[in-house]
Amino acid sequence: MTARPDTAVGANAGRSRSHNRQVVLGRVRAAGRSGRAEIARATGLTTQAVSNIIAELAGEGLIAPQGRRAGGRGMPAMQYALNPEGGYALGIEIRPDAVFAAVLDLTGQPVFESRRPLDRPDRRGVTRTVLALRDAALREVSGARARLLGAGLVMPGPFGDTGIAGSGSDLAGWADTDPRAWFAEALGLAVEVENDANAAAMAERVAGAGQGLESFVFVYFGQGLGLGIVHRGRLVAGAFGNAGEIGHIPVPAAGRTVPLETAVSRLSVRRALAAAGREADSAADLARLYAARDPALMAWLAAAAEPFSAAITIVENLFDPETVILGGAMPEPIVDHLIASAVPAERSVSNRAGRGRPRLVRGACGPMTATLGAAALILDRTFTPAIAVAR
Amino acid sequence: MTARPDTAVGANAGRSRSHNRQVVLGRVRAAGRSGRAEIARATGLTTQAVSNIIAELAGEGLIAPQGRRAGGRGMPAMQYALNPEGGYALGIEIRPDAVFAAVLDLTGQPVFESRRPLDRPDRRGVTRTVLALRDAALREVSGARARLLGAGLVMPGPFGDTGIAGSGSDLAGWADTDPRAWFAEALGLAVEVENDANAAAMAERVAGAGQGLESFVFVYFGQGLGLGIVHRGRLVAGAFGNAGEIGHIPVPAAGRTVPLETAVSRLSVRRALAAAGREADSAADLARLYAARDPALMAWLAAAAEPFSAAITIVENLFDPETVILGGAMPEPIVDHLIASAVPAERSVSNRAGRGRPRLVRGACGPMTATLGAAALILDRTFTPAIAVAR
């Protein structure tokens, strides 16, 4: 969120160990059941080093032995996999009118979801609600209390003063607070803060349509329209944490140029439906109208195709992702309709022959994507080496 | 360039040392003259560790003592700075009709520039020309032979089969070759390969308008129009190395929607001038026409303002950079004119109050930016820790 977030940090024995733990854990997560020797080859460590780390991780319950793999020539490898109950991540999504919470187990499976209304969106009200949700989660998920890895937080963006009038969703009373430090103190946990689209992208990466992808972008239907960018396994958040504000980009729509958000977003469809006398406050409303092939909704979809396609073209050419995932608080059939109606651009670096993967896919995490993503931020942190990645 | 480039690598004593060397070197580069204790505080190492590494680096001639800093309370620190002659980076830019070469010293100052025409742009012809340029560079720059850190290579993108017809600039005979491995073998050096815009961004970061910036984007006038993206000090190249293909994105231009490149690029201005009976093959031609306020050129500039502004809005909102740098093979006055004529978008995350820095600035590396950038890739590599960066 700051312009110069990280200074390179030196390595020493202790930090190397911590780094290697994460490397091993990350490999087990990415590759599934793995043996020591295999992990050693993949990470450039010796089997002995991996062996020691495996013993440590297994002792802490983060991974568990899965029996030996039969089949090969020599001694069959003892396989290890993540232990789902070895750790939990708390995700909190703060909206102006409510707070959502979710808990993911170590493998990314949701084990708790809840929400509470927010009567006063000031610092005290939000904090109290967040603490209540955490307590509820800890009561519900047995064993989580001692094994909570941290809390991810999703707050309405954009962060800081961006001069965009009427972005509106800003919470009152947070201007001069660093939410990360604030909640780290209040919760007594490691905390990560991101905007909804970035967190949602992490959810898809950890447990959804982005599994196994190192570089992709996620078009997120939230209040507005956001873009979560994952590049080589890391979020691209921008210098000030506001990258991916795709809703504001100019796109063609019926001979005019409009901000994407006015043509493709939940607000946009609600307005279009309201103009036709339809109420559609919730995703369920939208799903119902779509099932009935409501003419106003279908007209909106038809009108959205051009600006949506333009946006996808822009995103493909600027990020060259493995794929573009589309999801969030929009009913699946409507997402599928948008995907089907998008015109894949000829002039796009993604228009390559022999693609193994579709250019556009629907996300797999549903309407709670951002909340799950908040927790996914913590899982990602757990599996991403602190001292990082080779060239 | 591949979809899964990096597997996380484990740390050990040797790799820690190499990492720490780069951390120290990078700190000296970023902060200028520095003392051991100061570096230790900044990197999280002990003075003793830094001291040992400093001794090693000084012994190799990469850094040099600069005398003691007076003024403070205790013992004044012995300052160290990069030794310009401590290392050199070779940059090679391969174009369909010529090969450019440059050498940067360790501080990023150019010490050699040259070009050779390319009669046959096949593998053999290119390789011969590249080797000849390297030899010329080594003859010219005394001391470079033993201190060549590597070679950066810029080749016409986009990489791989992107299905964009008529991108045309592709070199023949490279389809089934990995240029990095090929030139590493041919040159006997560490080699980095990037497209022109990415390399150019690195040039600005190492020795131009991007110094001190961790996150910025660079709009590059080359054959077409490219975007180099630097995020938290690292290039964002995309899953297949083709990120930043900004020329293909749809933008509004006089009531129509066109690919940006057809409105804002050297090809575009040449066409516009040709239609008015003007010849403008070189940047010098353009500079002359601009100095004379040629009506056809001024009309092109006027027409370019709208699509250019739209592109900047898109880029600002998607990357949230500290600033957008504009440069490459376009005369400085014309770049300045474009910057002046751009309409800063209201709806942009970059439109924040109290910005310390202009939203748009001209690059500082001139028409050779991409070639210098090729060399800058190597310098960056030298200063960027291999085992990387803390959260």
Add this chain to the structure above:
DNA sequence: GTTGATAACTCAAGCGGCTTGAGTTAATCG
């Protein structure tokens, strides 16, 4: 001037964690 405080730096011992090389175990192959 002398003395004390401050801070950079060095020296040498200590220590954590990875590597090395030999040895053990468990499977397949002939």
Add this chain to the structure above:
DNA sequence: CGATTAACTCAAGCCGCTTGAGTTATCAAC
């Protein structure tokens, strides 16, 4: 059933960072 293969373990070795004591150089106070 022995040879081969491959995973894994044990113990010693080694690399590089840290620790803590000691040295050097400057400033400030008396």
